[in-house]
Amino acid sequence: MQRILNNPDNITDEMLEGFMRVHADIVEPTDNPRAIRAKTSTKGRVGVVTGGGSGHKPAFIGFCGEGMCDAVAVGEICSSPTAKAFLDAFTAADGGKGVACLYGNYSGDNMNVKMAVKMAKKMGLTVKTVCCNDDVASAPLAEREKRRGIAGEIIMYKCGGAMASTGADLDEVIRVAQKAVDHSRSAGVGLTPCTLPAVGHPNFEIKEGTMEVGVGPHGEPGMEVCKLESAAGIAKRLTDIILPDYPFEEGDEVSVLINGMGATPLNEQYVLYNEVAKILDAKKIHIYKSYVGNYLTSMDMMGASLTITKLDDELKKMLDMPAYTMGFHER
Amino acid sequence: MQRILNNPDNITDEMLEGFMRVHADIVEPTDNPRAIRAKTSTKGRVGVVTGGGSGHKPAFIGFCGEGMCDAVAVGEICSSPTAKAFLDAFTAADGGKGVACLYGNYSGDNMNVKMAVKMAKKMGLTVKTVCCNDDVASAPLAEREKRRGIAGEIIMYKCGGAMASTGADLDEVIRVAQKAVDHSRSAGVGLTPCTLPAVGHPNFEIKEGTMEVGVGPHGEPGMEVCKLESAAGIAKRLTDIILPDYPFEEGDEVSVLINGMGATPLNEQYVLYNEVAKILDAKKIHIYKSYVGNYLTSMDMMGASLTITKLDDELKKMLDMPAYTMGFHER
Incomplete structure (x- = not known):
């Protein structure tokens, strides 16, 4: 394997340490090392969150910043972030108007996002979700809900993030992100x-x-x-x-x-x-x-x-x- | 070879056709299909030009645009642009205050840039050059002039392009681009x-x-x-x-x-x-x-x-x- 690595078990930590330093003008850490947030304030508007495994760069932390995602939950390589990481990303993105969690259709992400949404609800934080399923090759149209999310997610983040930045309410952000997926x-x-x-x-x-x-x-x-x-x-x-x-x-x-x-x-x-x-x-x-x-x-x-x-x-x-x-x- | 290609001999043409369409907000064609120019005007200021072979993307056409290069000469894969391509890039970048040609130290590029500078001079266009030689591993310090240009070129384009955009004269643009290389x-x-x-x-x-x-x-x-x-x-x-x-x-x-x-x-x-x-x-x-x-x-x-x-x-x-x-x- 011809790769630039130290201990492969530490790659996510070490990558994040490098990433946070290089992009300190755009992102900042939270108390959870597996959740990062954009420096852009979400005060008084909807926060946009995504998350996913760490082997897909620029996805997902590479879309954290102005006009896209306000916080991102970080998983290990090819592994969903934990529910706690999603929850901490939700609270990091919370500006008082609710949070839109826009993510891709993978079993681990589905499970952890759902748990995190429940945990957030108990804390009084409203989180609504859009699950991207744009990969036509992964299931027939009649079973569209089974399809994976792939690069259509970028269009979803862009549209959802843009709508959030206009100051639109949570239902509007969710509507336009879902529309981006559906189209x-x-x-x-x-x-x-x-x-x-x-x-x-x-x-x-x-x-x-x-x-x-x-x-x-x-x-x-x-x-x-x-x-x-x-x-x-x-x-x-x-x-x-x-x-x-x-x-x-x-x-x-x-x-x-x-x-x-x-x-x-x-x-x-x-x-x-x-x-x-x-x-x-x-x-x-x-x-x-x-x-x-x-x-x-x-x-x-x-x-x-x-x-x-x-x-x-x-x-x-x-x-x-x-x-x-x-x-x-x-x- | 697991690659996405049609006839490999046409890759530069086909890549350029795609590139020019995708980035039509940033770049535009010239009369020479092997020279492209930024949409940013160079009127009344120094134009910045680079060029090189086509196997190094984003280099070199990917640095054509606001604040970096005003025109780029395009070679085939791993092959210098022709002198004519450099010349046409010079004229495309000419805003009446001369042209700074910032390029990497490879024999083909050296030869073609030199020929193009002479041809430009005959046309009454002043072109001065900086040749990037940042690769320490390619020759000892005592023979620094033999060193290749590698990613230090990006720093050279950025500094030279920024200085040109301030309206500085040609000698100033050359000075700061050379300083970026020397440092x-x-x-x-x-x-x-x-x-x-x-x-x-x-x-x-x-x-x-x-x-x-x-x-x-x-x-x-x-x-x-x-x-x-x-x-x-x-x-x-x-x-x-x-x-x-x-x-x-x-x-x-x-x-x-x-x-x-x-x-x-x-x-x-x-x-x-x-x-x-x-x-x-x-x-x-x-x-x-x-x-x-x-x-x-x-x-x-x-x-x-x-x-x-x-x-x-x-x-x-x-x-x-x-x-x-x-x-x-x-x-």
């Missing part, structure tokens, strides 16, 4: 597996010359393993999965997000974007806004996912509002 | 080789369990191949190379930049940063500003480099000024 569809391909530092070897396999369509960020099985295709072939495959699911149609305005899974060079992410854009152009689906980069990664995994979000005037306004975090900027 | 020292370790898409297999080797100290961004040989060390060991090794070379001493104020080489997870870059910070703390060298991330990569190479820059009030002011590019933000 988003994603799918990805994995080209190589990833290696958890504490394990030292890949915990699943993707054979040279093949790719796994719909692989999850922790190596969860996808829809199928097939021959590695060209960028054009991958773009066609992903849009064939995504577009009919919503459906996206001629005349729609959308955002397009290409998310690198960690080790796929940026050049190739732009090449993939370009192929997706050609397909959408041909279908007269208008791209209003585009994002390309590593947003929700799986350490050293190669591959990329595509997220398409149908935009209305409200979502466009939310995406256009400023944000300043380690992993996402909009001015 | 910067870098060194890196490579943990895996990279694979050029058109080649299909790594063009050099780094054996499992070893690392190459001082490997260049195109696989240029480093100082030595040794056993893969812990993050703490790598931090000690890199600071042992860098600190005596300037030298950096107790009481100095510095910026620290950890640059991921492409496939090294961000978690590990923050762990490495943390170890560097501990060493500087112990030496009472004060970290004024820190950067961690993928700035100047080698596609799918694993590894990281460290750049330390000694700061005075002027350089601090330059680093603190705003920038808005694909690959670097400061507000």
